[in-house]
Amino acid sequence: MFxxxxxxxxxxxxxxRGKTLEIFFSDKIxxxxxxxLFEEFEKxxxxxxxxxxxxxxxxxxALSFIKEKIKLIPSGDISxxxxxxxxxxxxxxxxxxxxxxxxxxxxxxxxxxxSFRKQSGVKICNTSxxxxxxxxx
Numbered sequence: 283m284f285x286x287x288x289x290x291x292x293x294x295x296x297x298x299r300g301k302t303l304e305i306f307f308s309d310k311i312x313x314x315x316x317x318x319l320f321e322e323f324e325k326x327x328x329x330x331x332x333x334x335x336x337x338x339x340x341x342x343x344a345l346s347f348i349k350e351k352i353k354l355i356p357s358g359d360i361s362x363x364x365x366x367x368x369x370x371x372x373x374x375x376x377x378x379x380x381x382x383x384x385x386x387x388x389x390x391x392x393x394x395x396x397s398f399r400k401q402s403g404v405k406i407c408n409t410s411x412x413x414x415x416x417x418x419x
Contacts, residue, residue: 283415284389286314286380287352289322291392291409296344297334302409305392306351310416313352314387316379320349360386371404373397 295302305311323330323345331341357365360382368382369375374397381404384391390405391398398406407415 283310284312284314284387285392285407285412286384286387286389287319288315288377288380288391288393288395289319290394292319292323292348293326293330294394294409295348296330296336296341301413305409305412305416306348308416313392314355314383314389315352316383317354317356318379319352319354320345355383355386357382367403371401373400 291302295306306313327341330336331338334341336344357379364385365378365382367385368378371385372378372381373395377395377398380391380393383389384404390407392407392409392412394408395406398404
């Protein structure tokens with residue numbers, strides 16, 4: 283199953299760990315994300331370290347693992363038609379790339395963003411739903 287993971291899910295995995303981080307270890311999913319995903323981490327590294335009560339080394343190790351689990355999709359690999367559809371579906375301009383990747387790969391988006399559910403073109407799955415879905419495989 284292909285899942286497009288948004289930045290907030292990754293922040294949650296590093297800060298809160300728990301079920302979110304466990305999902306990253308599942309061999310039942312393939313994670314995808316827009317190519318800029320890890321740029322977000324660089325901007326918020328200090329915040330993640332403080333909230334997650336982890337060291338810089340622990341964060342670097344976790345990011346290294348996560349980077350191996352997520353296939354980053356360059357914007358240039360997605361057609362203009364798909365990007366146009368994503369623009370219509372996405373509730374915010376900053377999230378269009380997540381919708382474009384989901385449409386291009388016929389994938390669900392893994393997100394806790396309630397505003398993502400205000401459309402019907404892409405299936406949205408939060409962490410609780412994903413845990414139940416993975417366990418049902």
